[in-house]
Amino acid sequence: MAIGTLGHALLGLLAQRECTGYELTRTFDESLAHVWPTKHSQIYPELAKLQAAGLIRQSGSGARGSKTYAATAEGLEEVRRWMRDTIPSESVRTERMLRVFFLWLLPPNEASTYLREIGGRHRERLARYEAIAAIIPSDDPEDRMGRIAIEAGIRYESAMADWASWAVEEIAKSAS
Amino acid sequence: MAIGTLGHALLGLLAQRECTGYELTRTFDESLAHVWPTKHSQIYPELAKLQAAGLIRQSGSGARGSKTYAATAEGLEEVRRWMRDTIPSESVRTERMLRVFFLWLLPPNEASTYLREIGGRHRERLARYEAIAAIIPSDDPEDRMGRIAIEAGIRYESAMADWASWAVEEIAKSAS
DNA sequence: GCCTCCATGTAATTGGTTACATGATTCT
DNA sequence: AGAATCATGTAACCAATTACATGGAGGC
Known part of the structure; x- marks a missing residue:
């Protein structure tokens, strides 16, 4: 067991x-x-x-x-x-990112819609995480690890939101 | 079925x-x-x-x-x-990030070691992804979606590597 | 009385990992 | 001859999701 x-x-x-x-x-x-x-x-x-x-x-x-x-x-x-x-498992599982490998199956405008939608979701979560981070007292060492965890979320959502915007522009470029 | x-x-x-x-x-x-x-x-x-x-x-x-x-x-x-x-499942599963929520269980120096180790792994993968991106011809529209997918990996690994470095410094600050 | 939230559990099914099993081909 | 890689499958087990099932407490 x-x-x-x-x-x-x-x-x-x-x-x-x-x-x-x-x-x-x-x-x-x-x-x-x-x-x-x-x-x-x-x-x-x-x-x-x-x-x-x-x-x-x-x-x-x-x-x-x-x-x-x-x-x-x-x-x-x-x-x-x-x-x-113990060593943490390396694996990450995310259906959203899996689908990115298959965006070529859709016409460019639908691929853009998908990317804009996921960008929106990342920005939403980013806002939520930033709101949580804002209320953590930054000088309390008790909360420091919690702050570090939420910062990971902030940077992840922020990077993915930026990526989605960049990707939409890349697609727009090739359409012209 | x-x-x-x-x-x-x-x-x-x-x-x-x-x-x-x-x-x-x-x-x-x-x-x-x-x-x-x-x-x-x-x-x-x-x-x-x-x-x-x-x-x-x-x-x-x-x-x-x-x-x-x-x-x-x-x-x-x-x-x-x-x-x-169909709507992709929102869920992401990553043991590495799960463990970050429990870093407070370790003494600061061990928490830093963990963060440095995961930072290293992110940098490793970042280098691999950048090498792959470098050999994708940027003007070929056929490969554009592949380039978009690899860019997600680059931005993800880069954000997480930076976060890990930042977190190590945060811990160092509170130790002093 | 009804709705919502609190609170706990089980059952059935699907998804995923580890281990077992076998054999052909190529390289050294 | 032996090792590595190619190549396919099954079995047993564990993890995770969905659905089923029940009931108390508080607000309206």
């Missing part, structure tokens, strides 16, 4: 503060899902597995049958070991 | 030119795997499915029992429909 990437991500969140399965699900939806999409139907069974392995424990229970989990000492050790001693 | 993203990607490649399963596997390994990782053990069964659906046909056979496949008219239509009429 080996524990995978999702398990380690849950451990990482629970290392910060105790949470219910529902809260973990929302944290994924709001931030981690941008790099590691997950559904509640995967989170609940995974929590059961982590508990069975002694890496988390149920630290309380609240209204509507909610259960709060916390990382155990072994859990903390495990997530640190994962961060230090 | 619905056809998924991998099936459409294979159709897209076969729309360009006929290929054997082995050649498709290599094309994935060399370029498409950066955005859609796949193994030969998934490609061969998928080709059988596409053939059964009439979207590709076996167009020949060569040495060592190799089989060459080509997209049929229906296959071409299907991949164009996919590009035009």
Whole structure:
């Protein structure tokens, strides 16, 4: 019963503060899902597995049958070991970028529409990330790692938005 | 027997030119795997499915029992429909970026090591992509879409390499 | 009373990875 | 003769998505 990437991500969140399965699900939806999409139907069974392995424990229970989990000492050790001693998978999976390889199948105007649309989505997310970055106090060392993570998002979205605009112009050039 | 993203990607490649399963596997390994990782053990069964659906046909056979496949008219239509009429999944999956959310678990010097290592990998790939871009003739409209795809890779790797360097400096600042 | 959000789970299916298995051809 | 590369496939397992299923609590 080996524990995978999702398990380690849950451990990482629970290392910060105790949470219910529902809260973990929302944290994924709001931030981690941008790099590691997950559904509640995967989170609940995974929590059961982590508990069975002694890496988390149920630290309380609240209204509507909610259960709060916390990382155990072994859990903390495990997530640190994962961060230090294991090599992250190189792989990135993005259908949006995959499709770029097949844009030649479309007439130039439709390819441009596709690129403009994805540029728009990147700009949207860029604005959201910048808004989040703006409210992180820049002098608090506690938040520094959070700021570093959001900066990755900002630079990624910004680079892709610029690329999309550039690509639209490239296509316009060749059409003339 | 619905056809998924991998099936459409294979159709897209076969729309360009006929290929054997082995050649498709290599094309994935060399370029498409950066955005859609796949193994030969998934490609061969998928080709059988596409053939059964009439979207590709076996167009020949060569040495060592190799089989060459080509997209049929229906296959071409299907991949164009996919590009035009379906919305790509928003999701991106990258363990490397997931781990950035948990860098606070490590002491600053180990977090810096992680960031320097991923920065190095991004610079490596950037160099490879730039080398590929350099040999694409910039005036050939046939290659323009390929150039646009590689430019996305260049900008992505470049942005992430810069981000990693910036992050290392941020950590150094807070340590002092 | 109804709607929304909170809250947890299971079942069925599809997608993806790792391991197993085999054999031909070419290069050294 | 042995190693590397070409070439195709299957089986077992694990990960992920979609659909099913249920119920409490609070607001309107």
